[in-house]
Amino acid sequence: MTIHEAHQLLKTKQLSSVELTKACLERITQVEPGVRALVTITDDLALKQARKADELIASGDTHPLTGIPALIKDVICTKGILTTCSSKMLENFVPPYDATVIERLNDRGVVILGKANMDEFAMGSSTENSAFFPTHNPWDLSRVPGGSSGGSAAAVAAGETIYALGSDTGGSIRQPAGFCSITGLKPTYGRVSRYGLVAFASSLDQIGPLTRDVTDCALVLNAIAGYDQRDSTSVPEPTPDYTQCLIGDLNGLRLGVPREYFVEGMQAEVAQAITAAIGKLEELGAKVEWEVSLPSTPYALAVYYIIAPSEASANLARYDGVKYGFSYQDADSMWDAMEKTRQYGFGAEVKRRIMLGTYALSAGYYDAYYLKAQKVRTLIRREFDQAFEKYDALITPTSPTVPFKIGEKIDDPLQMYLSDVCTLPINIAGLPGISIPAGFADGLPIGMQIIGKPFAEETILKIAYAYQQATDWHNRRPKV
Ligand code: GLN
Numbered sequence: 001m002t003i004h005e006a007h008q009l010l011k012t013k014q015l016s017s018v019e020l021t022k023a024c025l026e027r028i029t030q031v032e033p034g035v036r037a038l039v040t041i042t043d044d045l046a047l048k049q050a051r052k053a054d055e056l057i058a059s060g061d062t063h064p065l066t067g068i069p070a071l072i073k074d075v076i077c078t079k080g081i082l083t084t085c086s087s088k089m090l091e092n093f094v095p096p097y098d099a100t101v102i103e104r105l106n107d108r109g110v111v112i113l114g115k116a117n118m119d120e121f122a123m124g125s126s127t128e129n130s131a132f133f134p135t136h137n138p139w140d141l142s143r144v145p146g147g148s149s150g151g152s153a154a155a156v157a158a159g160e161t162i163y164a165l166g167s168d169t170g171g172s173i174r175q176p177a178g179f180c181s182i183t184g185l186k187p188t189y190g191r192v193s194r195y196g197l198v199a200f201a202s203s204l205d206q207i208g209p210l211t212r213d214v215t216d217c218a219l220v221l222n223a224i225a226g227y228d229q230r231d232s233t234s235v236p237e238p239t240p241d242y243t244q245c246l247i248g249d250l251n252g253l254r255l256g257v258p259r260e261y262f263v264e265g266m267q268a269e270v271a272q273a274i275t276a277a278i279g280k281l282e283e284l285g286a287k288v289e290w291e292v293s294l295p296s297t298p299y300a301l302a303v304y305y306i307i308a309p310s311e312a313s314a315n316l317a318r319y320d321g322v323k324y325g326f327s328y329q330d331a332d333s334m335w336d337a338m339e340k341t342r343q344y345g346f347g348a349e350v351k352r353r354i355m356l357g358t359y360a361l362s363a364g365y366y367d368a369y370y371l372k373a374q375k376v377r378t379l380i381r382r383e384f385d386q387a388f389e390k391y392d393a394l395i396t397p398t399s400p401t402v403p404f405k406i407g408e409k410i411d412d413p414l415q416m417y418l419s420d421v422c423t424l425p426i427n428i429a430g431l432p433g434i435s436i437p438a439g440f441a442d443g444l445p446i447g448m449q450i451i452g453k454p455f456a457e458e459t460i461l462k463i464a465y466a467y468q469q470a471t472d473w474h475n476r477r478p479k480v
Contacts, residue, residue: 003162003216007064010057017057017067020162021050021111024069028113028160031480037135037145037155039074040082041114053109064219066109071161073152074115075122076207077196078102081112085198086130087120089325089345099196100231101165101207101224108223113161117151120347121316122172122200124148125419128410129349136406137179138478139445143403146176146419152210153180158480163220164210169200170304171398171423173208174435178398178447181437183464183474184210185217186423188455189430190235192221193228201311202233204304204427213474214436214465218242221457237455245458246465251285253463254391260297261396261422273439273446274397277467281395284466289391294383299376300425305417306360306373307428312350313357319345352413381429388453393460396422398435398447422449432457436464437473 001009001020009015025043032038046069053067072078075085077095079102084090098106105112119129127135127150135150137143138158145154149166153176156164166173168186177184185208192207199205209220225239257278262271282288321327321341328344331337346354360369387394399419409416426433431451438448448467452460468474 001162002212003064003068003219006068006162010067011062017050017053017111018047020067021046021069024113024161031158031160034141034480035136035138035154035158035160036133037117037151037158037160038071038114039084039086039117039132039151042081042112045081046111046113049111053111056109061109063108065105065223067111068162069111069113070105071113071116071152071155071164072102073118073149073164073166075118075167075198076101076165077198078112078115081115083115083198085121086118086132087345087347087350088131089319091326093325097196100193100228102196104224116149116155116164119148119150120350121198121312122148122167122169123312123349123353125171125175125416126409127151128406129347131347134406137403138480139181139443140403141480142405143444144179144406146179146403148172149210150176153177153182153184156180156182156210156212157478159477163212163216165207166210167197167205167207168427169204169308170427171420173210174398174423174433174447174449175420177210177435179403179445181445181473181476182210182212183214183217183434183436184208185221185434185457186426186432187221187225187457188432190233191225191432191455191457193231193234195228195230199315201308202315203311204308214461214468215243215246217434218246218461240458242457242461245462247462248466248469249285250281250463250466253286253393255281255286255288256292256387256391256394257288257290258292258294258297258387258394258396260294263400263421266397266400267402267441269441270397270400270402270446273441274395274448277438277448278395280470281463281467284470286463292387292391292394294387296376296380296383297425300380300428301417301421303373303376303380303428304424305356306369307377309353309357310360310370311357313354313361316350316354377428380425384429384431393463394451396449396451398422398449402441402444402446426451430454432460434460434464436467439473
């Protein structure tokens with residue numbers, strides 16, 4: 001069920017939130033042995049919140065999210081509920097406060113089913129970097145669900161939850177949404193508060209929804225978007241009602257297709273499916289320019305893998321075994337304690353990022369790597385600005401391939417990094433992007449990415465909605 005379908009049933013009293021919540025919990029029990037999307041199940045809390053939501057509904061609360069079950073990526077702080085970032089470092093960490101997005105969902109009568117598995121500290125593209133266990137793709141359990149929000153995406157696709165929250169630093173909402181054939185939105189940098197989101201790379205991170213369709217995406221964005229004085233990078237602008245732009249008509253819209261996103265080595269079926277999907281957008285009234293060029297695109301991956309690890313190395317310095325989280329006890333000295341805490345608390349990918357980051361920031365290398373990357377970042381942003389003078393949105397594949405096999409890329413970091421080649425430029429430029437289902441190759445999902453101008457979430461939602469009105473890829477469900 002989608003949020004809007006469930007809401008209709010709740011509103012007309014054909015279904016109670018308790019019944020809906022129990023159905024989700026039963027589904028979790030059924031499919032979790034195969035999918036493994038959840039690291040924590042909060043069944044008691046969920047039923048308590050559902051009972052409260054039923055009371056709210058009985059007393060006339062008609063908010064579309066009231067009483068709807070949700071799953072939260074385990075990088076978002078939830079008061080009194082374990083928040084592990086799928087890391088041994090935070091295995092026992094219970095935050096004393098809620099993230100702003102959680103406060104906002106609580107105000108809307110959310111039912112929290114639990115916390116979703118992820119790549120450790122959101123570093124990865126397959127959820128194999130979880131310190132606990134990998135999550136499996138509901139379309140084919142031998143394959144990855146994408147990452148780092150793989151638990152969130154797999155759970156929505158497998159019907160374990162109605163919707164989920166994820167975070168996206170270089171593609172972590174859109175790429176798993178694409179791999180699991182659901183809808184995932186990364187808002188413009190500054191649109192959604194990062195307060196209470198455990199920091200990976202602060203200039204790139206954003207929280208966003210993973211849902212079954214575009215209407216649901218707009219509903220969740222309505223609830224979580226907006227200024228928050230506790231996040232100095234959140235933008236003090238009013239937010240529109242994102243459901244108002246869902247009208248199904250693309251007349252007058254100008255779309256560009258940047259050729260650099262059809263990268264070398266891209267799977268032929270992916271390019272074919274996206275070309276066909278863009279043809280559909282043309283049929284729906286959009287004017288498509290097929291030969292747009294954003295020449296700095298090939299540098300985006302290198303820029304990202306300097307900036308993101310640099311910021312991560314600073315952000316992760318706080319895990320020292322003193323303030324909170326894992327603490328190595330049998331040490332000889334303070335330095336030894338700190339070193340062993342980090343040696344045992346962090347997994348291999350996190351350590352790799354910290355080493356890359358501290359290297360790029362160190363005296364003598366700072367100018368050559370970090371500063372240079374920041375300059376190229378500006379060039380990438382400028383090229384987008386120029387393209388958006390001519391086009392209302394840009395259309396690309398979400399990933400160059402369909403979901404790969406578990407284990408296939410885990411020993412080859414560069415191959416793994418390449419799975420985000422189409423999504424990370426969007427974080428570098430701070431733009432909004434959405435991934436929607438756009439086809440299948442041999443039963444495996446293909447996602448289409450729609451990129452918008454800063455704060456033009458409405459435009460990309462409108463395009464995505466029109467596409468979903470005219471196609472039924474988003475209605476297919478995996479047999480898990
Ligand atoms: N896969 C990318 C990385 O490993 C992006 C992750 C993310 O968006 N959190 O950094």
